[in-house]
Amino acid sequence: AQSVTQLGSHVSVSEGALVLLRCNYSSSVPPYLFWYVQYPNQGLQLLLKYTSAATLVKGINGFEAEFKKSETSFHLTKPSAHMSDAAEYFCAAPIPLAYSGAGSYQLTFGKGTKLSVIP
């Protein structure tokens, strides 16, 4: 079963416009959620992480995400898009590996959302 679902494989916004990338998670995942960004031909970089401390999480590059348990959502937002934000964004959650003993998790990713920023 999919643990995280990203709605929209491709999102286009104008420079200066609001960025909203959607992620919904399965209620069975532990309350730890992540957003990563990937620039062309590079690895994934952690944008922000939710660890139950606060529902609104601020990350790097002006991004933030709000954990909404009632909606099982963890959408990523940025008030004003910049050209340098063009990249692919991945939502992720750790799923426990019961057969590997306590404390074992595997990070599972959504299929990614490619963000284009139009000048």
Next chain:
Amino acid sequence: KAGVTQTPRYLIKTRGQQVTLSCSPISGHRSVSWYQQTPGQGLQFLFEYFSETQRNKGNFPGRFSGRQFSNSRSEMNVSTLELGDSALYLCASSGTGLENYGYTFGSGTRLTVV
């Protein structure tokens, strides 16, 4: 502190050959995971090593294997390469326990099989 280092960055191999990729995790991280990324399939989990033991394995054929050394460095090997193995292979390291969880990725190895 130094990040996750993957070598080589680019590799071109011929069908039928084998290849070994290397990953050095962040100092102190004992968990190393490997992912394959392709345009069609996205990020797919290959395997995870923790303290030299494979703790979890994804749904890949036996041609894909790995190991981890006592210094936590990890290698993955693909034997009898197929065209479909062309992909970006990503390594990630992590601390232990959920409170320390959060993968740090390397820049990846781009493998092209011709």
